[in-house]
Amino acid sequence: MSSSEDEMPLARGRRKPNGRAVLPGKADPVEDESMDIDATDGKVSKVINGTSSKRKAAMKPAIKDEDDDEESDSAPLSKRRRTTVNGTKKQLVDSDDEDDIPLSSSRRRSTKSMKEDSESDFEDDDDVPLQKLAKDKKNTEKPTPKAAKATPKGKQAAKATPKTQSATKRKPKDETPSDASDSDIPIAKQRKTASAKKSKAVKNEEDSEEPTPAKAKKGKGKAEAPAPKKAAKGKAKKEEEAEEGASPDGEEQTDEYKWWLAEQNDGNQKWETLQHSGVMFPPPYELLPKHIKMKYDGTPITLAPEAEEVAGFMAALLEAPQASDKKFLENFFADWKTVLKETGGAKDKDGKTVKIQSYDKCDFRPMFEHFTALKEAKKAMSAAEKKEAKAEREKIEEPYQYCQWDGRKEKVGNFRVEPPGLFRGRGEHPKRGMYKKRVYPEQITLNIGKEATVPPPPKGHKWGNIVHNQTASWLAMWTENINGNVKYVMLAVTSSLKGQSDFKKYEKARELKKHIEKIRREYTQELSDKQTMVRQRATAIYLIDKFALRAGNEKGEDEADTVGCCSLRYEHVTLEEPNLVHFKFLGKDSIQFDQVYTVDKQVFKNLRIFKKAPKGPGDDLFDRIQTKHINEWFKDHMPGLSAKVFRTYNASWTMQQELSKMKNVGTVMEKHAAYNEANKKVAILCNHQRTKSKMHDSQMEKKMYEIKALMYQKWRLKQMILNLEPKLKKKKPEYFKPDEEIDDEDWIKEHQQWLIEEEKKKIEKKFAKDNEKLVANGEKEMKASELNSRLSVLSDMKKDFAKENKSKKVEAAGKSPSVEKFEEQIAKIDDKIQVKTGMMKDKENTSEVSLGTSKINYIDPRLSVVFCKKFGVPLERIFPKTLRDKFKWAIESVDENWEF
DNA sequence: CACGGCCATTCCGTATCATTGAC
């Protein structure tokens, strides 16, 4: 049985715990490839043959041959491979093959030897002139391991970029604004000057377009209202901040730390002093009321608190998709049974133990219904009650919200300990459904200043550990039980610390600008390197650069099967002559990556080689490289360079290109739409998707129907005009044609039916309501005959429609009908149609693209700020409040000439 | 180990619809 499993071509399940895909009964394709390559040249092939024989000899121990291997580059790879291969025996046999095709694995041996294949591939490959080989050889030897590695050491020093310093000179470190409102004066000023410079026309538009009026009408004076007016702005801002400074003395917000005006602290130390309140725990579990009991095999059962709690987690999901996910249920059930065992199991009403053996016999419904009722009760709370509850919550949270970081008040991010629950995972995570346990203070380590007072642990508990790690930015941590991952409590994204690293991230990306040409030149050249490893590396880097792929570390058996660049497998890439590549795989978070790209010829050729038989589904495309190899290469070309930097760089670069194409014309709304369009390009580049909501299609259909209904109404009105002025038809025949969407008799008839139905419902509803009222007033209900008479309009409608359908004419309706009146109504309908189609398009357009992620993480915020300044678009249109906070550094530090 | 990225979910304000009352 196990042998048959070995033969399964599927990747999944054949991965070793370390994640390497294992080729069952197959030796390393890699080496063959390199042999082949080298074989193109007589001289080299000699070397290779040496290697190969060595390899054969040292097949399983593998590692050793590296040292004496002359072709150092390929050796490490084979080493890696060897260590993970399970079918050692087979390989050994295979490797006896004279052809040096260890692959052999009878399962998919190609008739043509791999050697031949590759040879031909590289032969028609004139990118690698023979004479060059000697030189290349040298090159490849040079950058061997250790020597290169030393370089990135300068990284730390280089990190404090000159840019940072230049920003520094503006103001000395300890400069503190005199009061809170002070901080927004500069903005106001900038804004003023900017908008003054910008066209007045724009401002007028703003006034007319902004949703402000509506809000104002509502009497909400909130600063949030996009009121572009300078004066209004300043005032509003102040209010806002006053509100935020919860404490009565508006003092505390005053010395907001403008790190971008300050000296950068270099080195590893993150703080000097640190005081905080620790973490907030979820409320303890409260037992369900006695009468709420789940059933097993029809018997109501009593559970220990923890077992009941876990059961409740499942009960809550009864109508969620998880409830029909076998794996989820299986994992849940296993963990739940463990809890049951530990807590004395389930008892019936007489205290007799009930054995829980089958999920199918569990009935969580009573619990589910109880939860649903609770939810509704909560929803039904009066506004005042809700407000009170909220205030109470906030009061409890208050101490955790902020910490003192080097004496400054900084916002804390996730101070709440994650509550227990069932692990959800993304995609087909093998651990989904497992019980995520409650975290107790004893498991928590606090990181806090030596001088600080340690926050008291919850009563009856103590903290697991207290440390004073000044090189760490976390305030607290614990280890979660599902994957054994460490969870950290850190500062909020709006904190100065995070702001600084955000800033550094973008500066790093901008630094790449200076190197990108050289980098591209070099990897392009390496695309035709004679060594497979180098080629694979170059190809991978090409993909990372062009298509913004992630690096793609190996993953373990107990993680979802998702891939990035280096972990792409055979089946993820399909080639289509002459140079189209179809990528289809699950990326981070199990998000589908499904794109067809045109690639460089050489890249296409390389991919074809990397897919050569005997590789098949389940095999690594880049079998000779790992992320560490590309990372080493990156670091050699620029300190701190990584695949992520490419993503940031390309995203921001794309945005800059798109924005610079734009002209300062049109309304604010149009400009905003254009911005979103650019944003969308970036999102697509980064493959930021969102799942179309389940409702999406039906909502679309509904909208479409509404639009058609409007068109029909319009058409009828036009017919009525004709009814009044038949002559008009000759004058403007186009005008009186029905929209083609509704040019369909069957549809019209259906629609008429629908209209009648709707009308009927409406009348019945009204009747019922009227009756209710009468009863409430102690009067008698109306009789059914009244309803019938009211419903008689329906038959009139029917008749009218029938008549219309026959005569193709519509009688003018309404009192004192006139052409003008009809035209007015038509205009209104046209407006509605316009609006609706616009909304539809927009919705469809962004239904599967998520703009947020790239806006938050990849597009240099300074680009957006510049955009707003240049085009007079209120920043609030682009950045909602939290983003304005997060990007304060960007908002306050650029003028409109700034470039990425 | 530590940190940033990233989608789904939840939260919350606004738009829209329905209802009522005044004119």
Place this chain on the structure above:
DNA sequence: CGTCAATGATACGGAATGGCCGT
């Protein structure tokens, strides 16, 4: 009786948050 404004209820969609994922 129709219209319009005011008000209330609800649906909707963007913003904030949460917690899982990858490097």
